Amino acid sequence: MRPSAIALLVEEMARGRRAVVELGCGVSTIVLARAARELGARLVSIEHDRDWAAEIRALLRRERLGAADVIHVPIAPLDCGLAGALSAPGFRAPRRWYELAALREACPGRVELLVVDGPPAADSPGVLIRAPAVPALRDRLAGPCTVALDDVSRRAESRIAELWRGALGWELELPPDTDLAVLRASNSPMDPPASGRAARTGRPGAAGHRPTGRRR
Numbered sequence: 565m566r567p568s569a570i571a572l573l574v575e576e577m578a579r580g581r582r583a584v585v586e587l588g589c590g591v592s593t594i595v596l597a598r599a600a601r602e603l604g605a606r607l608v609s610i611e612h613d614r615d616w617a618a619e620i621r622a623l624l625r626r627e628r629l630g631a632a633d634v635i636h637v638p639i640a641p642l643d644c645g646l647a648g649a650l651s652a653p654g655f656r657a658p659r660r661w662y663e664l665a666a667l668r669e670a671c672p673g674r675v676e677l678l679v680v681d682g683p684p685a686a687d688s689p690g691v692l693i694r695a696p697a698v699p700a701l702r703d704r705l706a707g708p709c710t711v712a713l714d715d716v717s718r719r720a721e722s723r724i725a726e727l728w729r730g731a732l733g734w735e736l737e738l739p740p741d742t743d744l745a746v747l748r749a750s751n752s753p754m755d756p757p758a759s760g761r762a763a764r765t766g767r768p769g770a771a772g773h774r775p776t777g778r779r780r
């Protein structure tokens with residue numbers, strides 16, 4: 565994930581999105597965990613690769629970043645009902661995704677920021693690999709909520725963003741240079757940017773970064 569994307573996510577947290585779920589952990593998890601610690605937020609990061617999950621978990625532990633958990637959830641056959649709703653002309657629906665029951669068990673009951681950067685999708689450009697994220701967690705998405713999908717410059721991810729916009733009826737924004745699609749409920753209130761402790765820590769995006777990308 566690009567640094568500018570991580571900065572945007574930190575700003576979403578500073579503006580009130582405090583219950584955060586990330587699909588696909590990595591460096592982003594460390595930065596978001598630092599922000600969570602500063603802001604009194606909580607981050608749950610879901611990772612399908614057991615070894616990678618352990619590596620990132622160890623980094624969190626080393627930095628005493630207790631505001632974040634990395635939870636290993638394996639990839640498993642996808643529930644047919646969910647897969648059926650995920651087709652689009654020119655693309656195939658995914659047959660496998662995070663094991664649904666384990667993922668839902670790992671996630672909080674209320675999600676205010678959903679960051680979708682997994683499972684890895686670069687090697688299957690004709691499959692909507694990440695599409696199940698919103699239908700799988702739709703009932704957990706809080707009233708004020710933001711969904712961010714990474715790698716939206718890829719055709720499949722761009723199509724997924726459109727599918728989610730249609731399903732949710734939310735506004736879709738493509739903030740420049742982030743490679744993110746950002747969906748927000750149009751009536752979704754945002755706090756003003758946080759000042760004070762979090763803003764003084766030098767975390768990325770603290771100082772009034774305002775996404776200005778086109779809406780479509």
Ligand SMILES: C[S@@+](CC[C@H](N)C(=O)[O-])C[C@H]1O[C@@H](n2cnc3c(N)ncnc32)[C@H](O)[C@@H]1O
Pocket residue numbers: 565566587588589590591592593611612613616681682683684
């Ligand atoms: C796009 S990456 C997620 C990266 C993370 N959200 C970030 O921005 O730092 C998707 C997946 O690639 C795998 N991955 C990423 N970096 C890796 C690495 N250095 N070694 C092994 N696996 C990696 C993980 O399984 C991860 O869930």
